[in-house]
Amino acid sequence: MSGWARALLLAAVLVVMACLVPAATASLHAEETLASQFAEFKQKHGRVYESAAEEAFRLSVFRENLFLARLHAAANPHATFGVTPFSDLTREEFRSRYHNGAAHFAAAQERARVPVNVEVVGAPAAVDWRARGAVTAVKDQGQCGRAGPSPPLATLSASGFCRPPADEPVGADARVVR
Template identity: 50%
Template sequence: MDDACHRATPPKNLATMAAAAKLVAALVLLLPLAGSSDYDGFIRQVTDGGGSRASRPGLLPEAQFAAFVRRHGRRYSGPEEYARRLRVFAANLARAAAHQALDPSARHGVTPFSDLTREEFEARLTGVRHGGDAQRLVHGSVPAAAPATEEEVARLPASFDWRDRGAVTGVKTQGACGSCWAFSTTGAVEGANFLATGKLLDLSEQQLVDCDHKCSAVARNECDNGCGGGLMTNAYAYLMESGGLMEQRAYPYTGAAGHCRFDPSRAAVRVANFTAVPAGDEGQIRAALVRHGPLAVGLNAAFMQTYVGGVSCPLICPRAWVNHGVLLVGYGARGFAALRLGYRPYWVIKNSWGEQWGEKGYYRLCRGSNVCGVDTMVSAVAVAPPQVNS
């Protein structure tokens, strides 16, 4: 019997070695992406519009690229540019396969960013500067939220979603402008206003892009800069000083920085205060989400370029490179993760790349271990009571 056991062991070991080899190959492809940016905690995120669909197994890259061009209405300058973008597209199919190997519980494939080089993607989607620290920028200058008690955390529901309670506006599209920080900010203020008034207002990101140049209290060179990036906590401070935030219909989004047209008399919501949620404490983050409404968060968007759907649980995703501002709207208890011991809890995240990206504009990310730095930069906001006209 011992001999039989020994004879049965090698195939299992070979299968394990083969799986490990695939992961090593994926790591080799991903390490340049992880290491090519220097993080400063300043969020500048740029996207173009378009849909997302997984690559089709069996089709050659040329056929997949032709379908991509048709689907997204791409117009290139000529045959040379078309050929160059085809080569980029083929390389990104390989990157999507690497992401799939490292993130098997999600689906990775062709997205609206599949014709961008890694350098273009980083410049348009992250665009970080040197020398910052997310926790220093947020927790060094922002009051801490009152912690929930152990009993309150224990009583939290297993799953929760503010979309089911009417506190979240539809998915928006920021276009070719590094304004993710503005969309994250307005989403948090929209939710806080809903909790305070019962009314869901669509608030103006363009006001922040045009008018907000607030700088961090602990890093004076980290200032909100329209399509050049910004921080959600800076934006809260601006809103407190400026007198409030106008509605989208009164100050519509253009996707480009322009002259400030803010009219304090037309402010629909005023911010009373804002707080930082303890970094790395997911019990406190869940409690703050349930207590205060949707939360503004930052994360590392490295796996989002190829994300199509499912629960993302990357085996490697550097936590330090937080470069994208999003909105945390809920959490779930059971998301399947093949290499993460079966079912894992996850966060529900609203993005600002349009409804055709990801899961109708949303991203599900594993929770429990600060995956992709999602627990690092979390903030909540409260609005002032509505003014009563005498």
């Protein structure tokens, strides 16, 4: 190999290495950021894992869920996606804990439905229920079996925005003694 060819090869190797250094640095920074996000997640949600192997597995699940959240956020900038109390759960774990009866409901949705023709007269084109105070913050009810009286009472309270009863103010679920 001539001196000129060696110099060209050396220059090419140096250019490739110069390109790889920022990529390696960015990867290292991303891992540090992920580790700090995972540490913050564990502290905020009281997560303590039984072994280093389980923690490594949960970190990999957390990484995958964070990646999916970023994909969803890029696809829908009007919604908020990110770290949640469920970020260290696999899809299967989440489904087994929080989708009580999901198979039954999915089958019911696939059944044929009878169309109902109703004539709507005098309805507004749109109603902003947030402005009327009908929309409340999301409440974590845990598993469906532990929901208690909140969902039915919230439904009854919300119906008051359509036609308020004379003796029952909105917000009845807040007065129920649990």
